[in-house]
Amino acid sequence: MSALRAVFGVALADFRERSRSSQLLVVPVLVAYFAKVVTVDSTLVVADQYTGVPTAAWYGGMVMGIGTTVLLLAGFPLVKGSLARDRQTNVAPLVGTSPIPDWQYLIGKWISNVAVLSIATAVLALATNVAFILDGTGALNPLPLWLPFILVTVPAMGFVGAATLCFETIGFLRGTAGTVLYFLVVLTAISASLVTSVPIDLTGIALLRDSMGTAITTQYPAFEGPIRTFAYTSTGGAVNTFRWPGLAVTQQTVGSRLPIVALTGGLLAIATVAFDRFNEPSSRVPAFLRRHSPDDMAESNDTTAQGPVSSAATSFDIDSLAPVESGEFDSVRVVMTELRMALRGHRRLWYLACIAGFVSTAVVPLQSLKTVVIPLVLLLALPVWSALGLREQTYRTEELVFVASNPLRLLSVSYVVGVVFGAILILPALVRLVMNGTPAALIGPLVAIGCLPAVALAAGILSSQPSVFEIAYLTAWYIGPMNGVEPLDYIRADPSTSPTVSVAYLALMVVALAVAVLGRRRQLRS
Amino acid sequence: MSITVSNLGKRYGDTWALRNIDLTFESGVVGLLGPNGAGKSTFMRLITTATQPTEGTVRWNGTDVSEQPRQLRSVVGYLPQQFGVYPNLSAKEFLSYLASIRGLGSADERIADLLDLVNLTDEANDRLGGFSGGMRQRVGIAQALLSDPDLLVVDEPTVGLDPQERVRFRNVLAELGEDRTVVLSTHIVPDIEAAATDIALLHDGRMVAHERPSALISRASGSVWEWVVPEDELSKVKSTHTVSTTTRRQDGVQVRVVAENPPDSNAELTEPTLEDAYLCLIGEDMSV
Numbered sequence: 001m002s003a004l005r006a007v008f009g010v011a012l013a014d015f016r017e018r019s020r021s022s023q024l025l026v027v028p029v030l031v032a033y034f035a036k037v038v039t040v041d042s043t044l045v046v047a048d049q050y051t052g053v054p055t056a057a058w059y060g061g062m063v064m065g066i067g068t069t070v071l072l073l074a075g076f077p078l079v080k081g082s083l084a085r086d087r088q089t090n091v092a093p094l095v096g097t098s099p100i101p102d103w104q105y106l107i108g109k110w111i112s113n114v115a116v117l118s119i120a121t122a123v124l125a126l127a128t129n130v131a132f133i134l135d136g137t138g139a140l141n142p143l144p145l146w147l148p149f150i151l152v153t154v155p156a157m158g159f160v161g162a163a164t165l166c167f168e169t170i171g172f173l174r175g176t177a178g179t180v181l182y183f184l185v186v187l188t189a190i191s192a193s194l195v196t197s198v199p200i201d202l203t204g205i206a207l208l209r210d211s212m213g214t215a216i217t218t219q220y221p222a223f224e225g226p227i228r229t230f231a232y233t234s235t236g237g238a239v240n241t242f243r244w245p246g247l248a249v250t251q252q253t254v255g256s257r258l259p260i261v262a263l264t265g266g267l268l269a270i271a272t273v274a275f276d277r278f279n280e281p282s283s284r285v286p287a288f289l290r291r292h293s294p295d296d297m298a299e300s301n302d303t304t305a306q307g308p309v310s311s312a313a314t315s316f317d318i319d320s321l322a323p324v325e326s327g328e329f330d331s332v333r334v335v336m337t338e339l340r341m342a343l344r345g346h347r348r349l350w351y352l353a354c355i356a357g358f359v360s361t362a363v364v365p366l367q368s369l370k371t372v373v374i375p376l377v378l379l380l381a382l383p384v385w386s387a388l389g390l391r392e393q394t395y396r397t398e399e400l401v402f403v404a405s406n407p408l409r410l411l412s413v414s415y416v417v418g419v420v421f422g423a424i425l426i427l428p429a430l431v432r433l434v435m436n437g438t439p440a441a442l443i444g445p446l447v448a449i450g451c452l453p454a455v456a457l458a459a460g461i462l463s464s465q466p467s468v469f470e471i472a473y474l475t476a477w478y479i480g481p482m483n484g485v486e487p488l489d490y491i492r493a494d495p496s497t498s499p500t501v502s503v504a505y506l507a508l509m510v511v512a513l514a515v516a517v518l519g520r521r522r523q524l525r526s
Numbered sequence: 527m528s529i530t531v532s533n534l535g536k537r538y539g540d541t542w543a544l545r546n547i548d549l550t551f552e553s554g555v556v557g558l559l560g561p562n563g564a565g566k567s568t569f570m571r572l573i574t575t576a577t578q579p580t581e582g583t584v585r586w587n588g589t590d591v592s593e594q595p596r597q598l599r600s601v602v603g604y605l606p607q608q609f610g611v612y613p614n615l616s617a618k619e620f621l622s623y624l625a626s627i628r629g630l631g632s633a634d635e636r637i638a639d640l641l642d643l644v645n646l647t648d649e650a651n652d653r654l655g656g657f658s659g660g661m662r663q664r665v666g667i668a669q670a671l672l673s674d675p676d677l678l679v680v681d682e683p684t685v686g687l688d689p690q691e692r693v694r695f696r697n698v699l700a701e702l703g704e705d706r707t708v709v710l711s712t713h714i715v716p717d718i719e720a721a722a723t724d725i726a727l728l729h730d731g732r733m734v735a736h737e738r739p740s741a742l743i744s745r746a747s748g749s750v751w752e753w754v755v756p757e758d759e760l761s762k763v764k765s766t767h768t769v770s771t772t773t774r775r776q777d778g779v780q781v782r783v784v785a786e787n788p789p790d791s792n793a794e795l796t797e798p799t800l801e802d803a804y805l806c807l808i809g810e811d812m813s814v
Contacts, residue, residue, distance in 0.1 A: 323636070324631065325632075327629050341623075344615075397612065400610075401624070403574050403575060403599060
């Protein structure tokens with residue numbers, strides 16, 4: 001009973017702390033808008049030529065399919081940081097020295113993670129319900145509409161909650177490396193479930209594929225399954241409609257979720273083993289920056305009476321300090337120092353990868369430079385860009401640096417550092433493109449290294465954590481430059497990508513910088 | 527050189543952390559005293575432009591610092607109560623960084639002197655990530671003095687320092703106060719006693735007193751009593767009176783109590799200290 005109370009106590013406190021953040025209030029709005037885009041502005045076409053009669057079941061399945069995928073990716077940055085928050089707020093030493101067992105503390109945190117993600121899922125289902133009432137066909141039958149979310153999305157959110165917690169307990173997975181690994185794992189899982197039967201169907205796409213495939217075969221015997229494509233499209237076209245009865249609660253459907261539950265349990269078990277009760281070396285823990293507790297102060301106070309000290313040791317001629325002259329803000333010097341800070345403290349492997357990337361942009365054949373190499377090498381800027389706008393908060397230097405200088409000027413320096421680092425990474429490539437008489441080809445990469453740090457800066461200031469930009473950038477990188485989806489081809493890796501895409505990213509850069517400035521102003525007012 | 531605060535107030539949500547503060551500081555060391563939550567740190571953040579007031583103004587030599595923060599930022603040295611450092615920079619690099627964002631010219635020599643002042647010369651090139659709390663506090667003190675400030679604002683500056691460093695820094699503050707304005711907040715009353723030329727007493731977000739230390743102490747005159755009680759009666763005395771200090775002796779415990787009337791038939795009046803005056807004024811304010 002006391003164990004349950006402890007778990008509940010941890011979960012409740014963590015959930016309350018998160019739910020009172022204004023940043024979390026944005027999530028339901030975004031989720032509801034997403035549901036509107038999927039249900040009202042587009043439709044699902046499976047196997048290139050079939051779409052469902054818009055019944056409650058179809059709405060539920062259609063939104064669940066893409067909603068679970070999006071929440072698998074976006075949920076990671078949404079709930080990441082529950083242990084980091086305890087470090088930064090100095091709650092960590094209280095937890096570390098309390099009698100609560102590791103597993104109880106971690107399960108409490110996990111429940112809080114799942115609660116946040118379940119609320120996002122509930123908003124998604126509710127918005128789908130509203131869309132069905134407005135646009136759907138047939139009776140409002142809540143069960144087939146809500147069942148896909150309960151059966152598929154909620155267990156997937158359990159996995160997300162456990163994965164973030166597990167990654168936070170393992171030192172080298174706490175930062176950008178963990179986000180990249182998570183992204184690759186989820187991406188592989190999504191891709192695999194589209195083409196083959198997989199033991200762990202995280203997104204529920206395999207369930208939809210089999211269930212919808214059976215329904216189509218029944219109504220269109222000529223259809224030769226299985227379904228290979230799920231396209232959410234806004235462009236109309238000649239498609240056949242079929243009636244999909246929805247997912248049923250059968251031994252098979254429920255059983256297909258069990259591996260996810262087991263995986264979640266496994267991740268929690270790993271987290272429990274890896275969790276060191278915040279016993280990290282102080283240099284790696286931002287909380288080390290805390291000042292002494294009142295007890296330390298009292299101790300310091302008590303020591304005043306301990307014997308005399310020599311006058312030589314306690315006196316200092318303040319006039320002997322070298323004079324210093326006030327001058328203008330030395331932008332170059334500040335940029336160089338900021339750049340040095342941005343580049344320090346990473347893992348050795350990252351430095352090696354940056355050197356390899358830099359060299360590769362100088363030696364690979366020109367035709368693969370823009371299509372593959374530049375997008376890949378710019379991915380190495382992820383840890384530097386995702387930290388933009390966050391350093392003062394992470395290391396609690398806001399009051400030192402914002403009082404010392406104009407905070408908005410420092411913001412511009414941060415942005416310049418991001419741009420400069422991106423440019424350095426691909427400098428040989430930029431030079432080669434000019435030397436080979438294709439300066440127009442520079443536009444895409446230059447827009448990218450101008451726009452991506454601006455977006456990172458805005459995301460960092462608004463979200464107060466790096467993983468929001470990390471997931472967004474990785475997703476855009478995979479869908480855009482790697483798979484040629486034009487609106488996300490920020491670098492114009494595909495030669496057929498329209499120049500208007502670069503214009504759009506330039507506009508995005510301006511908007512992101514404006515958002516960053518407004519966000520910093522808001523921080524300063526609070 | 528003066529800082530003038532008029533009708534200053536700061537609200538967080540529905541709670542006023544500070545309200546209706548009117549003060550003028552010129553050169554000297556102003557000690558800020560008050561219990562936890564009195565609004566001392568908020569006051570310091572407001573006068574250093576670290577945060578914006580909800581109402582009222584802060585003027586530095588007549589200039590409203592909310593409208594022209596640069597006027598103040600170029601002359602202020604600030605040591606916040608809670609601050610961090612960049613763990614991957616050395617002490618010297620960190621100070622150099624702060625010098626550059628302050629727009630200070632060649633500051634290398636001054637940085638070396640300041641590191642000497644705070645006894646960190648040998649650790650100047652070590653990364654801050656490996657520094658103890660006290661060492662980081664000394665880096666904080668050094669950065670506050672970096673620009674040779676006209677206004678120095680230090681919030682609990684001696685926390686984490688050993689007694690020798692504490693006395694040394696106290697002396698530095700007193701020396702700086704001779705021709706500049708120093709605002710010092712601390713719970714350590716002897717630090718205020720040693721350095722302050724003025725004392726501002728805050729309680730519950732309001733200004734309770736702003737006087738010379740001697741004037742403040744005289745307000746407790748006739749209200750401080752001492753007598754010896756048996757050890758087993760100590761807890762009873764503590765529960766019924768405001769006990770300033772206790773000293774164990776062979777014949778019992780000597781208690782020092784702040785009270786308007788004699789707390790015991792054996793109690794004798796004694797000379798008040800600043801700590802007694804503080805307890806007396808806060809007690810009066812609470813009863814009001």
